[in-house]
Amino acid sequence: MRNVGSVLTVVSLLVITFVSFIVVGCNQKPAQEVAYSPERIEIGEAVVEGWNCSFCHSPQIKGPDGKPIPDPKRFMSGHPADEKIPTVPDMVITSPEWMEFLDNLDSTAWATDNLIVFSANLTPDDDTGIGTWTETEFVETIREGRHRGIERRIKYPMPWQELSELSDEELLSVYEYLMTLSPVSNEVPPSVVLFR
Numbered sequence: 001m002r003n004v005g006s007v008l009t010v011v012s013l014l015v016i017t018f019v020s021f022i023v024v025g026c027n028q029k030p031a032q033e034v035a036y037s038p039e040r041i042e043i044g045e046a047v048v049e050g051w052n053c054s055f056c057h058s059p060q061i062k063g064p065d066g067k068p069i070p071d072p073k074r075f076m077s078g079h080p081a082d083e084k085i086p087t088v089p090d091m092v093i094t095s096p097e098w099m100e101f102l103d104n105l106d107s108t109a110w111a112t113d114n115l116i117v118f119s120a121n122l123t124p125d126d127d128t129g130i131g132t133w134t135e136t137e138f139v140e141t142i143r144e145g146r147h148r149g150i151e152r153r154i155k156y157p158m159p160w161q162e163l164s165e166l167s168d169e170e171l172l173s174v175y176e177y178l179m180t181l182s183p184v185s186n187e188v189p190p191s192v193v194l195f196r
């Protein structure tokens with residue numbers, strides 16, 4: 001009897017979970033339907049420009065006057081997945097190979113302590129960008145310096161400490177502006193540990 005009882009409990013729990021899933025699911029608006037205000041998008045764009053986020057978060061190409069500019073086709077899509085990740089022979093940080101390697105890093109890859117970190121894809125691509133992030137996750141990522149607000153620490157040189165001093169309004173505006181960009185499918189590689 002006890003067994004039958006627990007089976008029934010499990011079954012009813014499953015039913016409750018299923019029903020609440022449907023109810024909650026129906027109440028959630030798909031992200032695309034959220035009407036962002038033009039004012040917020042403007043504020044967000046101004047913050048992104050002011051902080052030069054695109055210098056680190058976009059691959060650079062040569063502009064009309066020869067100076068590097070963010071590649072408009074890959075704007076804010078982070079370190080390109082197809083760029084070869086260099087390795088340092090024996091991790092000797094004074095070797096000529098290491099020096100050459102440091103020289104060749106572009107603004108989407110940064111050497112920090114014993115790591116090479118790669119800037120994130122901040123376009124609204126569902127699989128490789130922030131397409132499935134909620135506003136709250138975005139704001140908490142910046143405020144806590146943790147991926148999606150709870151996971152791994154975000155490392156230098158991402159200036160999250162400074163950015164965490166922006167107001168909620170400004171951070172939400174940045175999120176809303178980023179959500180208006182063209183999604184770019186680009187899986188940024190995980191950071192590379194150089195030596196332990």
Ligand code: HEC
Binds near residue numbers: 122
């Ligand atoms: C100096 C370079 C630099 C600048 C400027 C910069 N970032 Fe970053 N950002 C990075 C790097 C590098 C990472 C990845 C760090 C890591 O992997 O730990 C990152 C990570 C992030 C993440 C975390 C993504 C994730 O998947 O957890 C967010 C969000 C972010 N940046 C937003 C911004 C915004 C918004 C701005 C401008 C307001 C900005 N960044 C400016 C370099 C920069």
